[in-house]
Amino acid sequence: MTACASNRAVPLIAAEGLTKCFAKHTALRAVSLSVARGEVVAVIGPSGSGKSTLIRCLNGLLVPDAGTIRIDGAPVDMRQQRAWRAVRLRVGMVFQDCSLFPHLSVLQNITLAPVRTGRMRREQAAETARNLLARVQLADKADAYPAQLSGGQLQRVAIVRALAMAPEALLLDEPTSALDPEMIAEVLDVLRTLSREGMTMVIVTHEIGFAREAASRVIFMDQAEIVEQGAADAVLTAPREARTRTFLDKIL
Numbered sequence: 001m002t003a004c005a006s007n008r009a010v011p012l013i014a015a016e017g018l019t020k021c022f023a024k025h026t027a028l029r030a031v032s033l034s035v036a037r038g039e040v041v042a043v044i045g046p047s048g049s050g051k052s053t054l055i056r057c058l059n060g061l062l063v064p065d066a067g068t069i070r071i072d073g074a075p076v077d078m079r080q081q082r083a084w085r086a087v088r089l090r091v092g093m094v095f096q097d098c099s100l101f102p103h104l105s106v107l108q109n110i111t112l113a114p115v116r117t118g119r120m121r122r123e124q125a126a127e128t129a130r131n132l133l134a135r136v137q138l139a140d141k142a143d144a145y146p147a148q149l150s151g152g153q154l155q156r157v158a159i160v161r162a163l164a165m166a167p168e169a170l171l172l173d174e175p176t177s178a179l180d181p182e183m184i185a186e187v188l189d190v191l192r193t194l195s196r197e198g199m200t201m202v203i204v205t206h207e208i209g210f211a212r213e214a215a216s217r218v219i220f221m222d223q224a225e226i227v228e229q230g231a232a233d234a235v236l237t238a239p240r241e242a243r244t245r246t247f248l249d250k251i252l
């Protein structure tokens, strides 16, 4: 957590009117989203609906064509790389395919960013990394290399790598979609624990059971827009919109 005074009434992440086009294709059309501290928001929707584009826009991996983003009330100057770097220190990202450096050990992968950015000295970063690895049952893998780990273990390391920067929020893009079924549970367990501990998260996921139980809010996207959002149980059990119902019927 940062030392700055944070106002609980102000959303940690507040996006207004985010629009992103690729050539003539609009991937995100005037999407607004507000995430409070401690909230876990699950984003669901068909392939191509703009889910990845949305969460990539939230930390500048894609720069929106229009719209505004505020972090803890402060507007992000979206034309400035420096502003996005500051956002990424506070809002971490975990991808479907965890992209660890193959030539670095697990510990080196995790300590790289905290040391490079000057967040921590090497010893402190290593200690933090070992503590976090223990929390995801990977204490014995600190010196292993990515090629020696299973998909579920790799994804837990990727989550630890994001946590090592002590972010205030995590964005996760289909963190279990590349995993074999037996490994999905071990990653969802870690996310459940983080959720219980109050970590703010926006998770793109197809794991509807997980969304129902761990998310405070579910957002359904289709065709570059948020079609419907609300309490997880309401959206997943009794959706108001026909498009949401059609999607849920298809995947459940």
Ligand SMILES: Nc1ncnc2c1ncn2[C@@H]1O[C@H](COP(=O)(O)OP(=O)(O)O)[C@@H](O)[C@H]1O
Pocket (backbone or CB within 6 Å): 022, 025, 026, 027, 045, 046, 047, 048, 049, 050, 051, 052, 053, 054
């Ligand atoms: N880098 C890109 N270049 C061109 N089109 C893209 C790019 N990224 C995404 N798109 C298009 O934008 C739309 C939304 O994509 P995406 O956000 O990845 O959807 P989702 O994550 O919901 O599957 C899709 O039609 C996709 O083909």
Ligand SMILES: [Mg+2]
Pocket (backbone or CB within 6 Å): 051, 052, 053, 173
């Ligand atoms: Mg996607």
